[in-house]
Amino acid sequence: MALSESEVRHVAMLARLALSETQVETLRVELNSILGHIDTIQQLDLADVPPTAHAIPVVNETRPDVPRPGLSREAALLNAPEKEAGAFLIPQMTGGGDES
Template sequence: MITDQDVRYVAALSRIHLREEEVDRLRKNLEDILRYIEKLNQLDVSAVEPTNHVLPLKNVLRPDDARPSLTQEEALSIAVEKSQGAFKVPKVIE
């Protein structure tokens, strides 16, 4: 049902570099779980609306006023690497 290829594809979508020894076990785990999930196919849900979340809330807005917030310094205090007031990352384009 799920191939090693599928596992590598989903890992790539998830931005996880899987080591070779992880692929086989994850394939078996995912296969078991997806087989279990297939029991939902016993239900006809063609006429049922989806529930994204349970509260009858829509478009919760607040006045567009400036409020106190973290300073640039505070926000950058947790940075792994920073430079010139910004988060620094490895090269994006060669």
């Protein structure tokens, strides 16, 4: 499976990465080289093999349901690049430029 330039742009949009023309072309070449190796996995007939998501099966282990302190508002906001009135500041969401 080879990635075209327009597919690279589509994946970059999905990944929320603004790439330059040069980056798109470099990534197209590099990703195709890596995919060329990865595609050896397609040789395997694994139709009857179940997938593994986690190597160590753990059944949900719940901790005791007791209240405990979480992050303070101050700590949660400590690293926010822009904040106002004890909240994270984001650009206006409605009427914005989301193509979807």
